[in-house]
Amino acid sequence: MLSYRHAFHAGNHADILKHLAWLGVITHLKRKAKPFVLFDTHAGAGEYPLNSDFSQQNKEYLSGMTPLQGVTAHSSLLNQYLHVNQPIWQENIYPGSPRLLCQAIRAQDKAHLMELHPAEIDSLQYCVSSHGEGQVAVHHRDGLQGLIAMTPPTPNRGAVLIDPPYEQIQEYDQVSDTVKKVLRRWANAQIVVWYPLLSERAETKAHACQTMIETIADAGKSCFTAQLTVAENTYDAGMFGSGVCVINPAFQLDENLTDAMGEVCGFLGAQAEYSLQWRKKDN
Ligand SMILES: C[S@@+](CC[C@H](N)C(=O)[O-])C[C@H]1O[C@@H](n2cnc3c(N)ncnc32)[C@H](O)[C@@H]1O
Numbered sequence: 050m051l052s053y054r055h056a057f058h059a060g061n062h063a064d065i066l067k068h069l070a071w072l073g074v075i076t077h078l079k080r081k082a083k084p085f086v087l088f089d090t091h092a093g094a095g096e097y098p099l100n101s102d103f104s105q106q107n108k109e110y111l112s113g114m115t116p117l118q119g120v121t122a123h124s125s126l127l128n129q130y131l132h133v134n135q136p137i138w139q140e141n142i143y144p145g146s147p148r149l150l151c152q153a154i155r156a157q158d159k160a161h162l163m164e165l166h167p168a169e170i171d172s173l174q175y176c177v178s179s180h181g182e183g184q185v186a187v188h189h190r191d192g193l194q195g196l197i198a199m200t201p202p203t204p205n206r207g208a209v210l211i212d213p214p215y216e217q218i219q220e221y222d223q224v225s226d227t228v229k230k231v232l233r234r235w236a237n238a239q240i241v242v243w244y245p246l247l248s249e250r251a252e253t254k255a256h257a258c259q260t261m262i263e264t265i266a267d268a269g270k271s272c273f274t275a276q277l278t279v280a281e282n283t284y285d286a287g288m289f290g291s292g293v294c295v296i297n298p299a300f301q302l303d304e305n306l307t308d309a310m311g312e313v314c315g316f317l318g319a320q321a322e323y324s325l326q327w328r329k330k331d332n
Contacts, residue, residue, distance in 0.1 A: 051166045053214035055093040056103030060110030060143035062317060063291035065117065066277045067212060067243045068149055069309050070293045070302075072133070073126050074208045074239050075153045077299035084157040086207035087150060088199065090192030091214070092162040094169045095147040095176025096137070104143075112279060114143055116316045124308035146210055147173060151181040160185045161199055163192035193227040201235035208239040215245060221257040225264035228296065232268050240296040246278060248286040262294050266328040272296040275306055275325045279317060294328070303327075 058064070078085045097103075099110055118138055122128040133152050137144045144152070147162050154160055162177065162185065164170045170189045177185050188195055196209060209231065213220045224242055231238055242265065244258040266272055278290030295302065303325055310323040 053216050054103055054166075054169070055145065056097050056101055057106060058109050059097035059104055059145065060099065060114035062113040062277055062279045062321070063243070063245065063288070064143070064145075065113040065313060066275065066291060066310065067210075067241070067293055068146060069126060069130055069313070070241050070275065070295060070306055071146055071210050072130050072149060072153065073302050073306050073309075074241055074295070074299065075150070076126070076129065077302060078206065078208060078239075079153070079155065081206075082157070083206060084155075084159070084204055086202035086204065087154065087158065087160040088196055088202075088207070088209040089146050089150060089160070089162045089212070090196050090209065091212045092147045092164045092173055092187075092192075093145045093212075094172035095145055097143045097145060099141045099143055110143055112317070114138060116318070117313065120316055122309075122312055124305070124312050126305045127309035127312050130309070146212065147176055147185075148180055151177060151185060154182075154185065156182065156184070158184060159202070161188060161195070162186070163188045163190055163195045165189070165191055193223055196227060197230055197234075200231050200238070205235060205237065208241070210241050210243075212243045215254070215257075218254055218257055221261040222264075225261045228265050229268045232270055232296070236270075237297060239299060242294040242296070244292050244294065245288045246276065246282070246290040246292060247288055248282055249284045250287065258292070262328060265294055265296060268296075270296050270329065271298065271327075271331045272329050273298060273303055273325055273327045275303075275310065276323065277310060277314070278320075278322050280320055
């Protein structure tokens with residue numbers, strides 16, 4: 050059932066939101082010298098040459114990366130994101146979450162990247178051996194099971210990116226179940242869950258992310274959702290945007306992400322809209 054290939058979508062609007070949120074989380078962790086541990090449960094190939102047949106099929110990077118090429122940012126998070134990404138974009142490569150992590154992680158930190166697809170795992174290994182140091186481990190296994198097996202980590206400061214393909218409807222429940230299990234074992238984990246916003250054509254999948262978010266919020270930890278839409282939600286729109294649900298977000302991550310995404314929307318065109326909503330907030 051592993052038919053999803055992220056190269057078809059690399060660099061699209063959803064990747065920009067997801068990778069800004071993930072970089073924001075890592076940046077907050079780096080404010081202290083204390084080491085931390087990162088997990089990427091669905092790591093993909095690591096990086097994506099945009100001249101590949103996959104990327105060229107729909108040229109989805111035109112909806113995210115291309116409008117941001119060569120721009121100057123004012124917000125600190127977008128500025129930092131562009132500083133890391135612009136030189137790689139110039140090589141016609143879109144860096145996925147693993148390459149971003151390899152650039153951001155420090156010598157004292159650790160990371161575990163998981164990927165199940167037999168073709169993607171080879172590219173991921175290559176990406177990490179080319180750009181990572183010894184503290185980044187790659188695991189060819191189911192990401193949600195792997196996350197439960199490897200948490201809580203030592204040290205217990207750290208964060209998780211959960212970025213499944215959601216090809217099957219049950220993946221939404223599997224994500225919320227896993228988040229609840231992880232929080233029971235690792236209460237202070239910062240977790241970023243990416244999800245697509247799908248139009249009614251997707252039938253039950255169109256509403257599955259709402260149930261997933263409500264279940265995650267019921268786990269009792271503070272969390273917000275940040276969403277980027279790039280088209281009107283008409284019946285046939287398909288994926289008209291996406292969101293991230295950030296659990297246990299670091300102080301001011303909401304503001305930093307909002308500043309960055311406000312600027313991003315200005316570059317993505319008139320239909321791009323961003324919103325952030327707290328689903329549960331500690332007083
Ligand atoms: C959306 S892509 C990941 C993109 C990546 N996180 C990034 O931002 O660059 C989802 C990946 O999950 C992989 N995958 C699917 N089912 C999986 C599972 N059960 N465990 C781990 N990886 C899985 C797919 O092969 C695909 O590469």
